[in-house]
Amino acid sequence: MEERKGADPKHILAVQMTSIGAILLILGLTVLLLSLGSLRSMENFIRVCAIASDFSIILVGLFFAIGGIIRLRRVKKV
Amino acid sequence: MYADFIIIGMYLALMFVAGIFFSRNIKNTADYFLAARSAPWFWIMGAVWATNIGFLHGYLAHGGAAYEWGLIQANFEWFQGPFGYILTGIFFIAFYWRAGIYTVPHFLETRYGTGIRVIYSLAWIVIFIVTIAAELYLGGMFLKNILHIPFWPTVFVLTAVVGTYTLLGGLGAAIMMEFVQFIIMILGTMPLLFILLNLVGGFTGLKGVLIDQWGASLQYFTVLPDIHHPYGPGPWIIFGQCFVVTIGWCAGHQSMVQRNLGARSLYDAKLGYVVAAIPKTIGAFLYVVPMIFAPLIFARFGIFVEKADAAYGKLILNLLPSGMLGLFIAGLLSAGLSSISSVLNSSSTMVIKDIYERFMVKGKSDHHYFIAGRIATFGVIVASLLLVPVVLKVYLIMWLEQTLIAMALGPFMGVLVLGIFWRRTNTPGSLVGFLVGGAFAIFMQQGLGVHIFFQISWWSFVVTLITTIIVTRITKPPAEEKVEGITWESDFRAKLGEVLDQRAEKSGAKVEAIPKGKISRPSWYLNLKYWATAILLAQVLLLFFFG
Numbered sequence: 001m002e003e004r005k006g007a008d009p010k011h012i013l014a015v016q017m018t019s020i021g022a023i024l025l026i027l028g029l030t031v032l033l034l035s036l037g038s039l040r041s042m043e044n045f046i047r048v049c050a051i052a053s054d055f056s057i058i059l060v061g062l063f064f065a066i067g068g069i070i071r072l073r074r075v076k077k078v
Numbered sequence: 079m080y081a082d083f084i085i086i087g088m089y090l091a092l093m094f095v096a097g098i099f100f101s102r103n104i105k106n107t108a109d110y111f112l113a114a115r116s117a118p119w120f121w122i123m124g125a126v127w128a129t130n131i132g133f134l135h136g137y138l139a140h141g142g143a144a145y146e147w148g149l150i151q152a153n154f155e156w157f158q159g160p161f162g163y164i165l166t167g168i169f170f171i172a173f174y175w176r177a178g179i180y181t182v183p184h185f186l187e188t189r190y191g192t193g194i195r196v197i198y199s200l201a202w203i204v205i206f207i208v209t210i211a212a213e214l215y216l217g218g219m220f221l222k223n224i225l226h227i228p229f230w231p232t233v234f235v236l237t238a239v240v241g242t243y244t245l246l247g248g249l250g251a252a253i254m255m256e257f258v259q260f261i262i263m264i265l266g267t268m269p270l271l272f273i274l275l276n277l278v279g280g281f282t283g284l285k286g287v288l289i290d291q292w293g294a295s296l297q298y299f300t301v302l303p304d305i306h307h308p309y310g311p312g313p314w315i316i317f318g319q320c321f322v323v324t325i326g327w328c329a330g331h332q333s334m335v336q337r338n339l340g341a342r343s344l345y346d347a348k349l350g351y352v353v354a355a356i357p358k359t360i361g362a363f364l365y366v367v368p369m370i371f372a373p374l375i376f377a378r379f380g381i382f383v384e385k386a387d388a389a390y391g392k393l394i395l396n397l398l399p400s401g402m403l404g405l406f407i408a409g410l411l412s413a414g415l416s417s418i419s420s421v422l423n424s425s426s427t428m429v430i431k432d433i434y435e436r437f438m439v440k441g442k443s444d445h446h447y448f449i450a451g452r453i454a455t456f457g458v459i460v461a462s463l464l465l466v467p468v469v470l471k472v473y474l475i476m477w478l479e480q481t482l483i484a485m486a487l488g489p490f491m492g493v494l495v496l497g498i499f500w501r502r503t504n505t506p507g508s509l510v511g512f513l514v515g516g517a518f519a520i521f522m523q524q525g526l527g528v529h530i531f532f533q534i535s536w537w538s539f540v541v542t543l544i545t546t547i548i549v550t551r552i553t554k555p556p557a558e559e560k561v562e563g564i565t566w567e568s569d570f571r572a573k574l575g576e577v578l579d580q581r582a583e584k585s586g587a588k589v590e591a592i593p594k595g596k597i598s599r600p601s602w603y604l605n606l607k608y609w610a611t612a613i614l615l616a617q618v619l620l621l622f623f624f625g
Contacts, residue, residue, distance in 0.1 A: 007103045008114075012250055013116050013118065016254040020254060020257055027088065027262070031085055031401060031405045034084055034401055034404070035081060035400070038402075046398075050399070050401065050402045053265055053269045056265045057265050057266065060265070
């Protein structure tokens with residue numbers, strides 16, 4: 001049975017990390033921008049919850065995006 | 079409200095685009111069905127949990143059942159953690175990995191022969207199609223109730239998004255999206271619990287109001303109720319749920335196992351499964367515990383809930399402000415999409431590997447099966463969409479799906495446990511045991527009218543065990559070379575595979591599909607035993623407080 005050469009697992013992992021980072025970052029920033037108006041009218045406790053939830057998504061996105069880009073560069077060098 | 083629509087639209091668009099972008103990296107069947115065996119342990123953790131949690135097994139149906147029956151629903155989260163994930167990670171995954179398989183039925187064939195592989199894979203393909211249809215139904219109904227979007231267009235959009243990235247990117251895309259969905263579910267939906275706690279005055283305050291003022295039963299707040307409980311008697315939760323359903327679910331559900339087969343090493347596969355018990359435990363705080371608060375909130379706001387399945391949607395709609403609601407709905411959609419994509423990917427893997435390549439078209443090129451995999455994925459999507467109108471007519475979807483699963487898991491656990499731990503178990507014994515166990519499960523449900531699926535799975539497991547042992551005893555034992563390497567004794571002697579690898583190399587057995595990573599001792603903070611012990615202790619504490 002003929003077998004095609006598969007993708008490089010390290011490259012796959014780097015692409016996945018970058019994509020995950022990009023999705024989370026874009027989504028987090030969109031939510032932040034769109035909820036800026038309603039944040040003012042929220043009760044204090046709910047506002048804190050909303051901000052904490054959104055910023056944690058942005059933070060995780062940033063972490064994965066940077067990690068993914070570093071890994072992509074390493075894979076390309078090799 | 080427009081902000082919420084934009085957030086949800088943006089989220090779906092990002093999934094769609096990222097799926098297409100990722101699919102350019104997929105080149106052969108190993109990439110498509112096993113993600114090029116590239117996934118580290120934390121990918122596995124997120125993907126396994128996201129696969130497990132959907133609309134059906136999670137937010138909407140489990141949340142609805144928690145609203146109706148109380149904290150008992152948390153037994154799925156607080157028993158499946160230690161019993162299912164940890165035991166499967168430690169005891170079963172190594173056997174699948176070392177066998178170099180793509181599917182669970184493939185393992186059954188390696189151990190027992192072709193017959194059981196066909197029966198098991200066909201049963202699961204049917205269950206998977208029902209599951210996808212039910213997930214699509216719940217997703218469509220949820221968005222219809224919350225955002226007043228028409229049902230069918232919603233179902234088609236969800237199918238298009240999840241279908242595109244799964245069809246084009248295979249397991250790699252599915253795992254990647256599942257990790258995104260895992261993050262959004264945890265971080266996006268967790269605030270609900272804190273908001274509710276703040277609103278009601280804590281769990282103790284809630285308990286006081288519901289029991290003292292409303293006359294609610296104490297059983298509403300217990301995870302393990304007494305034997306007379308109509309929904310889940312405690313003893314049956316322990317026997318049926320812990321020993322059969324949860325382990326069978328984790329070790330026998332192709333979607334769950336397939337994520338582990340895509341790991342970059344055996345250690346990553348095992349650790350990923352064990353630590354997935356952490357988000358699994360947290361899951362109860364996302365959709366079970368908040369629903370315990372729901373009766374009080376509904377009474378306070380004067381909300382009427384006609385169906386338990388709709389309770390979760392009504393709760394968040396009335397509690398969360400715009401913007402936060404959009405992110406929350408994205409989190410809920412994540413749950414549904416992750417389950418659909420994993421089941422979709424797994425069912426196409428089974429169709430191709432267990433049926434098409436095994437029996438219909440043998441010896442074709444790898445590219446042929448790769449393309450066939452994509453066509454099979456499309457076929458499963460169409461079949462599931464056609465089934466949605468049928469699911470529409472069934473009120474208790476979760477009950478239907480769980481009963482089907484209970485019928486398959488009991489017999490499966492019987493033959494799997496005997497197959498791994500008793501070398502004498504042979505092909506006729508397993509086949510007869512599996513069929514008799516399955517028939518007994520159907521008889522219990524249809525003939526005896528038993529509707530508690532823990533009972534069905536437990537007794538069908540016992541019947542399978544007894545039948546398999548009897549038939550095995552009166553027939554010939556299996557050939558030594560057939561069982562060597564895939565039973566507990568041999569694997570145990572081989573220190574989970576190291577000696578087995580050497581033996582396989584000498585005998586020329588097919589192990590080349592598994593990449594051999596460096597054998598190194600993991601850092602202390604990645605030690606499997608430490609994590610397993612810590613998680614089990616946390617479970618004991620939870621049961622101590624809520625048991």
